[in-house]
Amino acid sequence: MPSANSQPNATRRRRSSPDMSAAQRLRLRFLESVVVWEGAVHRQRLVEMFGVTENHVSRDFKLYTGRHPHNLTYDLSRKRYLPTAKFRPQYASGSADEYLAMLRMVCDSGDVRLPGMPAPTEADVVPLTCGGVDAKTLQAITRAITDRTGLEVVYQSMRRPEPAKHSLWPHALVFSGTRWHARAYDLDAGSFRDFVLSRLTVKASLTQDCPEGAPERDAEWTSRVELEVKPAGRLSGPQRQAIAREYGMSGGAGKEKWTLSLRTCLVPYFLHLHRLDSKDRKPFLELADPSLVERHRFPDP
Template sequence: MSIDEKRPWTQNRRFEFIEWKLFWEGVLNRSDLEDTFDISTPQASVDLRRYREFAGDSIEYDGTTRAFRPTANMKPSFLKVSADRLLIQLRALLTGALPRNEVWFRNLPPIDMAPDIVRHVDPNCLRRILDAIRTKRCVDVRYQSLTNSRTRQIAPHALAFDGYRWHVRAWACDRDDFRDFVLTRIDHIRPGAPADFDPADDIEWNTKIELDLRPHSGLTHEQSLAIQRDYSMTDGRRKIEVRLSMAYYFIMRMNLDLPDLPPARAQICLHNLGEVQRAIRDAKAEAKARVEQRSGGSERS
């Protein structure tokens, strides 16, 4: 049996589960398969037999504990091993976004997280936003900004998460430009007219740039080494590709625009901050020029 052999998706999923249990918990019982997938004892036995035929000496049976355990030769073929994925699942479990049965630990390790202020998006609002993106239509929204609340017409074309809040990226019909609108600040929404804009003109959204992150220059050598390890840096730097429209949020979230922060608090710096800021300004200017050209340079209200 080879990994390329066609088999039902459900069996591949159970094979993935077998490897998950062996890799992350170091033990697998037949009852784990039965309880998780609601299958019979004979079916679980068939799955284990077939998996052992495939995996060879990657798995062994411990007669003392009546459980299967991984050997030193274990090489997962159905499981994509990712610590990041597991930790994201645990976080989602803590926030209630993922049910307990989706996390395959028989006994969860003790876990907790610092309080997170959850911003709940109205499902009807999100549904209408998604429909507007799909059908390329405007929506009329009552939007609460930091200065006032008023009705606006926007033409959504994308969704974006800044690390804390979800935004809708949209053409602002009253301003003739592309902007981000925080979804939780929309308290009323209704369908509008067909949209008259081209998402290709949103240069900030469609352009990506590399952020050149480095340890803060004020850190000691030992501190710098710790930060390089924290951020998985190579040769003292970490490059991250990001949309120009999202770079602003990343810079603000990481305090990369505050040069007076103490080095131990700042930890990292954006080596090409000036380049990124110029790219954002240029993108805004290019988008404005393209919109004016498309509309024939008509007067803006």
């Protein structure tokens, strides 16, 4: 299997292919990233990700296997490409941050079709955290999600002084707005809950099936909550209008609102991110139904 720590000078290699379009290079980068982290890739994954035809994707795979014949092998039974023992990424960096950024791009926009890129615009961002997710940890979790297998881990909770062992069956990754979590069934707690990736160390794989069955039994993942958010009542009229523009709210003056539907397990993160979980934080927003705060607190670990 490919190593998550194999990180060639991807930038230099990408620039060495002037005959390849930027869009095609991006698709090959995504192809390799999926192989590194999920252990396999099929054509339909690229079709759905980029909104292109199967003919486009077939040409991508033909180009890739022609240029790098020792990287992938086709599994007829699974109808997908697998990495060979000699696999080395040529377009992807192989870093955890790259894969997570791709996932976040999908979560944020739902559409990553990129036309020809114009000249870059000056921009920068405030980093969310200084640390990162361990590459081997992320790889083990994404493989477990793909294969529906379990993991024995050690997790450091912030509500307990010492780390503790857990038997987890992860089924999804969650970005809370500040950091990444694994959504998993926790055998010790007997429930589905979230685990911060950077606080988790994988010790071993578990071959037995999830005691709770399919991920579809995670009620807080499959159910949704409707929220209505509006500018805080303490704001002046012009301030309310400014907040309404900032958050893309609908409704006229005095009736501004932001309506959204979230998975139930994501509601506490949303409330905390937008400072809606405590009146002491004096947010610029408020809930139309304040009782949501009490009904959607973070669960105890």
